Amino acid sequence: MYDKGKIITGIVIFLGLMTFPFWMSLGKAVNPPEAEIAQQLGEECIEDAEYMRENHMKLLNDWRTEVVREGDRIYVASDGEKYEKSLQNTCLKCHAKGENPGNVKLSDDGLESKYKEIDLNSVQPSAEAYDLESSDCFRCHEYAAVEPDCWDCHIVD
């Protein structure tokens, strides 16, 4: 072989780059995250798990459009059950530890919401406000390296 040194260096670099993920995960076993918090609560999600895993982002996107632009706040699930289209009042209730920081409140019947007039600047999250870092959302998104932009608008702390 001619230019042995250079060719072999090149091959070693090539091999190193191509097998990089193998070296980095050598001896590591990572279990995929589960929706632990919701599972511990034993709550059923609004749709079945497989649908939610694949389509929750579409659903949330549709909710956003419907709530913000059309004022339609009630979601009728495929099994006929009705839910409020709300991240804090519906999703996070089961998927995060802590409590709703309280800037939105449901009315007694839980469906036809009557929202208080809220001055956002005056909202003081309580000590037990949702802990997003430990939420099901956060852990799963961390694993998949997808950054959700929910918190861009939803004020959490």
Place this chain on the structure above:
Amino acid sequence: MGIGFSLLIAIVLVLVALLGTSIGLNALFAVVIPYLAFSIFLVGFIARIVKWGRSPVPFRIPTTCGQQKSLDWIKHNEIENPSTKMGVVGRMLLEILCFRSLFRNTRMELREGNKLVFIWEKWLWLAGLLFHWSFFIILFRHLRLFMEPVPSLVELVTTLDGFFGFGMHSLFLTDAFILVAVTYLFIRRVVIPHVKYVSLPADYFPLFLIFGIALSGVLMKYVYRVDMIAVKELTLGLVTFNPVVPQGIGAIFYVHLFLVCVLFMYFPFSKLMHMGGVFLSPTRNLPNDSRAKRHVNPWNYPVKFRTYEEYEDEFRKFMKAMGLPVEKDDSKEKS
């Protein structure tokens, strides 16, 4: 003919993946074929490089397009006509990262009967550059599926790539670029008669294959969603040699994965080897210094030869007897 044949093969490959997963061969498509494909890729790639490494390059054959290093008062172009190794490194970097030589591309045409004109033509360079960089960035983004925790550089690139969004979805620019660029590269091959004339199935097939990969990936991201957590469980299982076949990943994923595997397997046997070959192009990777240095042909074999001196020593007296001139005259020395 070439186009139809290549397209047919690409379609058959998609159908194979769809059929295979529909009859429950998920383990084959999720574990066996990926390992096989990656092994073929690595071994085949290295074998091809070693084979190329065994071919001698007896002559300095850099093709240059700048002033060679000469007298001090003549301006030397070190990048286009390198005289040192550093110059070569600069030239190769420009070639590999920016496709310098493709940038020089022009189109020749006869105008007004017999006037030969050269026309500005950067579209091939632009599409080529977009295509290769998009492909690289997409590949790099996919590292998020193969590493846990995900390196922050991968996340940064993903964020930058997905800067534009619609609704709450990010739209990856590279996804759009690669589809547009591959389409352009294909249309160019079909529409320009003399490019079509030199195009073979080996040229069309990679285009269809890569288009298929990009399209299935785009469909998977934007239309037919799959469970990403299950996908990452599968891919992490592959790199940690603990292969698992999670249930409930959509067929579109298997189509995507199978096409990628075919690309990996096909790679070492195809023109795609220009990925390694570009580093070995003797017209680019040699300094143009043959006027300054003597380069001996590496396969020169030691020839037995005789100097004129030895020849004259043997035949001197005959030569003198015949009146031929000699360089060393013994009789004069003696006297």
